[in-house]
């Protein structure tokens with residue numbers, strides 16, 4: 001799903017903090033000129049005493065998409081303590097488009113790449129909330145992401161229509177992230193981005209997993225069983241284990257369908 005994202009192998013000054021919950025996408029511009037690069041922004045944020053680049057993902061002018069901190073770590077992109085935004089670094093995925101969109105419009109190729117990655121992140125975590133930086137921090141505090149930033153267009157595309165998702169999911173293997181382990185109720189409880197993604201998809205299918213917190217607890221197990229029973233009733237083959245409340249490869253694949 002994210003194979004197209006480039007990795008510049010940025011070196012951070014300390015261990016990054018894994019994000020425990022993911023509630024929204026935050027959109028930024030970097031407000032620099034044409035010479036700006038992901039490595040340059042990384043160096044600048046390091047020089048300010050941050051662990052490195054504040055954004056999880058960067059979208060370059062030529063339509064390339066690159067990892068900043070990576071998908072699963074807390075960011076550092078919102079710091080307006082007066083508006084109480086700092087905590088949003090811990091539950092948001094920050095995506096920055098390189099450029100100054102307070103003064104310039106975004107090249108089409110960059111806009112299409114931004115829309116694609118925003119939608120992939122939204123689908124991966126089952127998110128619906130997409131905000132511009134100044135929507136959470138206040139317009140008096142920052143111009144970011146800029147008045148010419150295609151905020152509403154990205155937002156509606158990221159939310160995606162159900163019809164569009166169905167068409168996409170019909171192509172086998174497209175946009176389905178790889179399942180690296182079976183997800184189940186275990187002791188200690190399983191945690192992680194894969195659990196959160198499964199919860200997001202269970203919620204999307206109205207199986208009521210409770211909070212999408214990345215922890216595989218009783219509610220997640222009950223939701224998985226509800227989802228599996230409903231699919232078995234529709235004629236899906238889940239193998240001999242049936243509705244066991246374990247998200248293995250078969251259940252995972254069906255979760256990502258329309």
Ligand SMILES: [Zn+2]
Pocket residue numbers: 027028029077133142144145
């Ligand atoms: Zn910003």
